[in-house]
Amino acid sequence: MPPDAPAASPYPWRMDDLVALCARRGLIFPSSEIYGGINGFWDYGPLGVELKNNLKAAWWRRVVRERDDVEGLDSAIICHPRTWEASGHVEHFSDPLVDCRACKRRFRADQLDDAGPCPARPGSSEHDWTPVRRFNLMLKTFIGATEDAAAVAYLRAETCQAIFNDFKRVKEVSRQKIPFGIAQIGKAFRNEINPRNFTFRSREFEQAELEFFVHPAEREKWFQHWLEERLAFHRALGFAEERLRVRPHAPEELAHYANAAADIEFLFPFGWQEIEGVHDRGDWDLRRHSEYSGKDLSVTDEETKERFTPMVIETSVGVDRTCLALLANGYAEERLEDGETRSVLRLHPALAPIKVAVLPLSKKLAEPARRLERGLRRRWSSFYDESGNIGRRYRRQDEVGTPFCVTWDFESDTDGKVTVRERDSMTQERISADGIASYLEDRLEVGL
Ligand code: GAP
Numbered sequence: 001m002p003p004d005a006p007a008a009s010p011y012p013w014r015m016d017d018l019v020a021l022c023a024r025r026g027l028i029f030p031s032s033e034i035y036g037g038i039n040g041f042w043d044y045g046p047l048g049v050e051l052k053n054n055l056k057a058a059w060w061r062r063v064v065r066e067r068d069d070v071e072g073l074d075s076a077i078i079c080h081p082r083t084w085e086a087s088g089h090v091e092h093f094s095d096p097l098v099d100c101r102a103c104k105r106r107f108r109a110d111q112l113d114d115a116g117p118c119p120a121r122p123g124s125s126e127h128d129w130t131p132v133r134r135f136n137l138m139l140k141t142f143i144g145a146t147e148d149a150a151a152v153a154y155l156r157a158e159t160c161q162a163i164f165n166d167f168k169r170v171k172e173v174s175r176q177k178i179p180f181g182i183a184q185i186g187k188a189f190r191n192e193i194n195p196r197n198f199t200f201r202s203r204e205f206e207q208a209e210l211e212f213f214v215h216p217a218e219r220e221k222w223f224q225h226w227l228e229e230r231l232a233f234h235r236a237l238g239f240a241e242e243r244l245r246v247r248p249h250a251p252e253e254l255a256h257y258a259n260a261a262a263d264i265e266f267l268f269p270f271g272w273q274e275i276e277g278v279h280d281r282g283d284w285d286l287r288r289h290s291e292y293s294g295k296d297l298s299v300t301d302e303e304t305k306e307r308f309t310p311m312v313i314e315t316s317v318g319v320d321r322t323c324l325a326l327l328a329n330g331y332a333e334e335r336l337e338d339g340e341t342r343s344v345l346r347l348h349p350a351l352a353p354i355k356v357a358v359l360p361l362s363k364k365l366a367e368p369a370r371r372l373e374r375g376l377r378r379r380w381s382s383f384y385d386e387s388g389n390i391g392r393r394y395r396r397q398d399e400v401g402t403p404f405c406v407t408w409d410f411e412s413d414t415d416g417k418v419t420v421r422e423r424d425s426m427t428q429e430r431i432s433a434d435g436i437a438s439y440l441e442d443r444l445e446v447g448l
Pocket of ligand 1: 157158159160190192199200201202203204205206207209274275276277314316317318319320321322
């Protein structure tokens with residue numbers, strides 16, 4: 001069992017229940033499902049893409065737009081191949097691998113607890129392991145019409161290397177001075193030996209990364225600043241306090257480039273696991289890219305005239321892992337007073353895929369209810385549903401985390417009022433239909 005796996009799940013539901021809900025409601029499901037799926041690749045359906053976009057927007061707003069000292073970037077996925085030599089990925093970015101000669105399966109040598117008994121050796125059930133060898137995790141491709149060594153390129157294993165490549169240009173065009181940061185959100189690819197735990201360890205995933213460039217004398221101050229800032233972000237997303245912790249890295253754990261590092265971890269059903277890393281990467285990246293590109297990436301302090309290579313404080317969060325943590329944190333099976341159970345996703349309203357559902361009490365009331373919903377959809381993702389009894393329609397919305405349902409009933413035409421039902425408390429209040437937009441405005445973005 002992995003060191004941090006709990007003896008019993010810390011959640012009163014099984015991981016399979018959450019995975020099933022995600023598939024059933026179109027949040028997340030296996031990629032290329034009609035061909036039997038492809039291990040380590042996942043698709044986000046109509047509701048999943050809304051959740052993911054809302055999370056990315058919250059990150060972008062907080063890390064880029066609300067700050068004077070951070071600039072945004074959207075770089076190409078494929079960088080010049082020398083980038084990955086400079087970064088150390090070609091040499092170091094590998095996991096220890098073993099094969100079983102009997103069952104032909106392949107495992108990470110440091111995760112053999114996952115292997116279980118060997119299905120090809122029923123008598124002994126022991127695997128017949130090969131010696132350990134290193135397996136590079138970068139996904140390769142070829143550029144141009146030839147497929148020889150000179151045409152090899154890599155799908156980026158992390159988004160940050162392009163930030164280092166573009167450091168000088170972004171600094172110049174934005175006229176930023178040290179300290180300042182460059183942030184981007186984008187896909188990363190790793191040929192993981194054992195993708196597992198749903199989307200937690202995938203072969204294609206998204207990262208939201210910030211590289212913050214500082215004077216060497218200020219690196220500790222900024223490391224602390226960003227660790228606290230990132231923790232505050234995760235709290236604002238609504239993670240329960242007892243499911244969030246910071247784990248500083250021991251010196252022997254540090255990546256080849258890192259001088260200090262801490263993981264922000266979430267308590268998943270399968271144990272405490274990293275969702276974000278905060279690293280003091282020192283001047284490793286800019287120094288190496290200077291060396292490999294031949295371009296000087298040092299800067300001059302305009303006041304003191306000191307010339308130095310900035311140190312980098314990095315915050316790197318997995319978008320997919322955070323989505324999974326949000327789903328796990330929010331998912332509950334509740335027994336109601338009438339003896340029924342409901343599944344509910346308690347997502348922060350700003351993250352919920354659908355913000356408001358409009359439900360006419362009868363199909364006869366469709367016209368004014370549709371008009372109300374169309375008025376709301378320009379601002380918020382909304383949903384119109386007239387089928388089934390009202391209780392079932394509420395349940396369908398609870399299950400995907402819709403924070404507010406608005407019911408148009410037989411009195412609404414005459415008194416101009418609608419009933420708003422809140423997801424978590426299930427309380428209902430009657431308010432003016434004209435006031436519904438400002439009602440939502442006051443409640444949807446709170447705290448994020
Ligand atoms: N630039 C630093 C970097 O990439 P990392 O710890 O390897 O550091 C950062 O990755 C974050 O990316 C992790 O905290 C995790 O959330 C996410 N991540 C890494 N590998 C992943 C994978 N195979 N599947 C999903 N997310 C992954």
